[in-house]
Amino acid sequence: MSDILENLDPELVGRPDAPDFDASAAADVLHEALEKGGDDAVRDWFAHVQEADIADILAELELPSMARALSLLGLEERAEVVGHLPVSTQADYVASLERSEVARLLREMSADERADLFNALDTVEQDRLLPALAHAEREDIRRLSSYPEGTAGAVMTSEYASLPEGLTARQAVDELRRVAPDKETIYSAFILDDQRRVIGVVSLRDLIVAPPTALVVDLMESDVISARVEDTQESAAEKIARYDLIALPIINGGDKLVGILTADDAMDVAEAEATEDFHRAGGAIGNLGASVRDATIPRLYRMRVTWLVLLVFANIFSGAGIAAYEDTIAAHLTLLFFLPLLIASSGNAGAQASTLMVRAMATGDVQMRDWGRMLGREFLVAALLGVTMSAAIAGIGVWRGGVDVAQVVAVTMVIVVIVGSLIGMSLPFLLSRLKFDPATASGPLVTSIADVAGVLIYFGIAAAMLSPSVA
Amino acid sequence: MSDILENLDPELVGRPDAPDFDASAAADVLHEALEKGGDDAVRDWFAHVQEADIADILAELELPSMARALSLLGLEERAEVVGHLPVSTQADYVASLERSEVARLLREMSADERADLFNALDTVEQDRLLPALAHAEREDIRRLSSYPEGTAGAVMTSEYASLPEGLTARQAVDELRRVAPDKETIYSAFILDDQRRVIGVVSLRDLIVAPPTALVVDLMESDVISARVEDTQESAAEKIARYDLIALPIINGGDKLVGILTADDAMDVAEAEATEDFHRAGGAIGNLGASVRDATIPRLYRMRVTWLVLLVFANIFSGAGIAAYEDTIAAHLTLLFFLPLLIASSGNAGAQASTLMVRAMATGDVQMRDWGRMLGREFLVAALLGVTMSAAIAGIGVWRGGVDVAQVVAVTMVIVVIVGSLIGMSLPFLLSRLKFDPATASGPLVTSIADVAGVLIYFGIAAAMLSPSVA
Numbered sequence: 051m052s053d054i055l056e057n058l059d060p061e062l063v064g065r066p067d068a069p070d071f072d073a074s075a076a077a078d079v080l081h082e083a084l085e086k087g088g089d090d091a092v093r094d095w096f097a098h099v100q101e102a103d104i105a106d107i108l109a110e111l112e113l114p115s116m117a118r119a120l121s122l123l124g125l126e127e128r129a130e131v132v133g134h135l136p137v138s139t140q141a142d143y144v145a146s147l148e149r150s151e152v153a154r155l156l157r158e159m160s161a162d163e164r165a166d167l168f169n170a171l172d173t174v175e176q177d178r179l180l181p182a183l184a185h186a187e188r189e190d191i192r193r194l195s196s197y198p199e200g201t202a203g204a205v206m207t208s209e210y211a212s213l214p215e216g217l218t219a220r221q222a223v224d225e226l227r228r229v230a231p232d233k234e235t236i237y238s239a240f241i242l243d244d245q246r247r248v249i250g251v252v253s254l255r256d257l258i259v260a261p262p263t264a265l266v267v268d269l270m271e272s273d274v275i276s277a278r279v280e281d282t283q284e285s286a287a288e289k290i291a292r293y294d295l296i297a298l299p300i301i302n303g304g305d306k307l308v309g310i311l312t313a314d315d316a317m318d319v320a321e322a323e324a325t326e327d328f329h330r331a332g333g334a335i336g337n338l339g340a341s342v343r344d345a346t347i348p349r350l351y352r353m354r355v356t357w358l359v360l361l362v363f364a365n366i367f368s369g370a371g372i373a374a375y376e377d378t379i380a381a382h383l384t385l386l387f388f389l390p391l392l393i394a395s396s397g398n399a400g401a402q403a404s405t406l407m408v409r410a411m412a413t414g415d416v417q418m419r420d421w422g423r424m425l426g427r428e429f430l431v432a433a434l435l436g437v438t439m440s441a442a443i444a445g446i447g448v449w450r451g452g453v454d455v456a457q458v459v460a461v462t463m464v465i466v467v468i469v470g471s472l473i474g475m476s477l478p479f480l481l482s483r484l485k486f487d488p489a490t491a492s493g494p495l496v497t498s499i500a501d502v503a504g505v506l507i508y509f510g511i512a513a514a515m516l517s518p519s520v521a
Numbered sequence: 522m523s524d525i526l527e528n529l530d531p532e533l534v535g536r537p538d539a540p541d542f543d544a545s546a547a548a549d550v551l552h553e554a555l556e557k558g559g560d561d562a563v564r565d566w567f568a569h570v571q572e573a574d575i576a577d578i579l580a581e582l583e584l585p586s587m588a589r590a591l592s593l594l595g596l597e598e599r600a601e602v603v604g605h606l607p608v609s610t611q612a613d614y615v616a617s618l619e620r621s622e623v624a625r626l627l628r629e630m631s632a633d634e635r636a637d638l639f640n641a642l643d644t645v646e647q648d649r650l651l652p653a654l655a656h657a658e659r660e661d662i663r664r665l666s667s668y669p670e671g672t673a674g675a676v677m678t679s680e681y682a683s684l685p686e687g688l689t690a691r692q693a694v695d696e697l698r699r700v701a702p703d704k705e706t707i708y709s710a711f712i713l714d715d716q717r718r719v720i721g722v723v724s725l726r727d728l729i730v731a732p733p734t735a736l737v738v739d740l741m742e743s744d745v746i747s748a749r750v751e752d753t754q755e756s757a758a759e760k761i762a763r764y765d766l767i768a769l770p771i772i773n774g775g776d777k778l779v780g781i782l783t784a785d786d787a788m789d790v791a792e793a794e795a796t797e798d799f800h801r802a803g804g805a806i807g808n809l810g811a812s813v814r815d816a817t818i819p820r821l822y823r824m825r826v827t828w829l830v831l832l833v834f835a836n837i838f839s840g841a842g843i844a845a846y847e848d849t850i851a852a853h854l855t856l857l858f859f860l861p862l863l864i865a866s867s868g869n870a871g872a873q874a875s876t877l878m879v880r881a882m883a884t885g886d887v888q889m890r891d892w893g894r895m896l897g898r899e900f901l902v903a904a905l906l907g908v909t910m911s912a913a914i915a916g917i918g919v920w921r922g923g924v925d926v927a928q929v930v931a932v933t934m935v936i937v938v939i940v941g942s943l944i945g946m947s948l949p950f951l952l953s954r955l956k957f958d959p960a961t962a963s964g965p966l967v968t969s970i971a972d973v974a975g976v977l978i979y980f981g982i983a984a985a986m987l988s989p990s991v992a
Contacts, residue, residue, distance in 0.1 A: 291788040294785040325880050329880065332876020342880075343887050347905070359913050369860070391840055401965050402828070409799045431818055446837065497968060
């Protein structure tokens with residue numbers, strides 16, 4: 051057995067923060083150690099592993115082993131590890147515990163994670179737990195759960211540090227020391243008036259550096275950046291990044307402080323939003339709800355089927371375009387050789403243009419009013435690209451199609467790259483104007499629209515420039 | 522004139538943190554106010570605007586107006602505003618100042634921003650400035666500039682707070698108070714041995730909460746998460762997000778502490794990395810170097826031309842595939858109606874699959890060893906999608922092509938969606954194995970490869986299932 055316990059040495063299992071760390075292999079070692087009664091070894095090992103890493107490893111275990119491993123942790127650390135588990139796993143774990151144990155665990159969790167977990171429980175389980183919770187905790191869960199998903203209110207935590215007006219720096223530090231155990235952060239403290247409106251913000255750094263008798267009102271910054279509960283979580287996270295904040299105050303309709311978004315939660319929000327935009331750009335919509343590794347097959351199917359089916363119908367227009375020119379094609383079958391290349395170029399140029407625009411709109415680099423300016427620049431860039439592409443395929447055009455067809459292909463290439471680019475570049479603006487997420491202008495959507503345009507332009511030009519009889 | 526000055530009221534120009542804030546309109550008002558000598562009004566206004574917002578507005582002005590506006594700010598605030606400007610604008614501004622003024626400004630800037638600015642200057646300008654800098658500053662710039670772009674070393678700052686072994690909590694707080702003005706953050710302090718190796722980390726919060734006589738070595742966390750100077754900036758930023766750190770220590774080959782990456786810089790890194798992946802996924806490679814709004818036409822051209830031209834040649838294979846089946850096509854021209862729809866479905870399914878995988882690999886959800894497991898799941902999802910798509914177009918198949926062609930189309934659809942998906946899903950793994958960035962498996966690349974496969978599968982099936990004569 052000693053070899054298994056030795057394997058629990060982080061240097062042997064591999065450091066969990068190393069890029070090639072294998073959580074499921076570590077979980078196997080852990081499982082074996084638990085089976086063989088190596089509780090003390092597991093405890094010693096846990097003491098050297100970060101909570102986020104413990105959670106990753108435990109998530110690979112079956113529920114009984116996971117519960118067993120969690121029971122070896124102290125309450126505080128256990129609450130942290132549980133907070134790092136996927137919410138559905140948290141719910142399964144909690145359902146396996148006795149009511150009083152759950153109540154103790156929930157009390158120890160941070161307010162926002164507690165509310166998320168509570169909401170993931172089924173109503174039977176919620177009803178079982180409610181009587182065990184203190185009134186203040188019930189109220190807190192209710193309040194934090196009352197904001198729609200995706201809003202700043204839904205990701206904030208109520209555990210902010212606040213100070214009344216009129217304290218000195220020393221008094222303020224004493225007050226922050228007193229409340230620290232219950233607060234998400236004490237590095238930013240908000241000074242509230244008697245209506246709980248934010249009249250200033252002060253950093254612990256400034257409080258420490260200032261003379262002890264200095265007044266907080268003289269140290270505080272009174273132009274406070276804040277967000278409203280109904281703002282999107284994305285815009286709130288963006289403010290934290292832009293203004294380098296430790297915590298962003300979230301205020302309600304009555305201008306009262308109701309919570310904060312912390313910098314570490316803002317990073318998670320930014321990552322989740324980037325992932326959603328990324329998926330959307332690839333034509334997969336909706337929230338995965340888990341990592342791609344763990345997502346269910348039906349969920350993955352639903353994310354993808356909508357666009358795929360919609361786009362099939364968009365491509366019927368391309369088919370109809372081809373059918374409309376069947377005579378021209380029959381007379382010049384060699385035109386078909388260039389079809390994939392031309393419509394792909396149109397689609398690719400469009401996908402590039404839309405990608406640049408979608409990301410710029412997401413990061414705030416480009417706004418609605420920039421459309422005109424962007425259009426002019428896009429035209430120039432696309433014209434240069436079109437001419438380059440045209441030159442690149444001129445030789446093949448002559449070789450495969452002769453001079454006549456080569457001319458059609460060369461002219462078509464310039465035009466489809468420009469048209470595809472302008473469509474790709476404009477679509478995000480159009481969608482944004484229509485109150486859709488600009489990221490809906492995904493590669494697949496733009497490609498399909500540009501394809502239709504490409505087919506019509508190509509055969510339109512061919513019909514106009516080539517003789518109708520067989521060459 | 523009073524109306525212009527009134528326009529400087531932030532409530533009238535619009536709050537800079539509002540989503541519809543127009544920096545260039547605010548710049549016009551500011552320019553007019555400066556022209557008319559409203560220096561005091563500008564100063565009053567600046568006092569209520571965040572540095573990041575002032576920088577956004579000034580970036581819209583010509584250099585002389587910008588320099589004039591900056592001269593109205595105190596040195597400390599000016600250094601902060603300058604640090605928020607695009608680096609090329611910073612370089613232009615600095616070149617317009619006298620040497621002693623630049624030296625004062627550089628001294629006030631944070632170490633990482635100072636090094637970035639210095640490196641953006643041309644060598645003549647660097648040589649002009651060097652003698653005006655203190656030895657320590659020159660050394661610091663040299664050290665911070667010595668790491669390749671994209672590494673943790675290149676984004677770290679040298680202004681970290683460190684503590685010797687053996688202090689009490691009270692002594693530690695006193696020491697942090699003393700060094701605070703020169704440190705990026707004092708909320709995380711690193712305890713170093715006499716070789717400057719990190720033996721622990723302690724938060725200001727813990728120091729404040731602890732009894733004043735407690736020893737720092739008893740309060741500190743000795744399992745310190747760190748990154749090495751040569752690690753990618755992306756992996757360092759990822760650690761900050763994962764472990765909710767305020768600052769990540771960066772150590773060199775000799776295990777000595779040389780800098781920290783702060784949480785706010787990590788957010789910027791994460792955003793830049795997401796943007797780069799996003800662009801890459803859309804087939805635009807390289808660093809934009811500025812916002813899309815301000816990027817030069819040649820830069821935009823270069824980002825896009827490589828993939829566009831490469832993909833044209835990939836699509837020649839599709840053309841050759843079509844040409845190879847010219848007889849089948851001539852005999853059944855109606856097959857062409859379904860061509861765009863089938864190859865688009867193959868390409869779209871591939872783009873979806875690769876997008877999910879690329880993002881999962883970027884966020885660490887999926888690793889190389891997960892390929893086998895992912896392949897099995899992808900096959901299942903793709904088969905379901907293919908059958909759905911096949912059913913969706915069956916009616917049109919019969920209507921446009923008759924039963925024979927409809928059968929070909931239905932069978933082809935199932936196969937191309939599966940093949941496209943498996944290509945899209947596997948390509949990021951293949952690229953990663955070949956040491957390319959998996960994000961290179963962009964939509965356009967996957968779409969082009971899937972298109973070739975789609976053409977060959979379609980006409981291959983058609984040639985096998987349909988009679989060779991005209992229907």
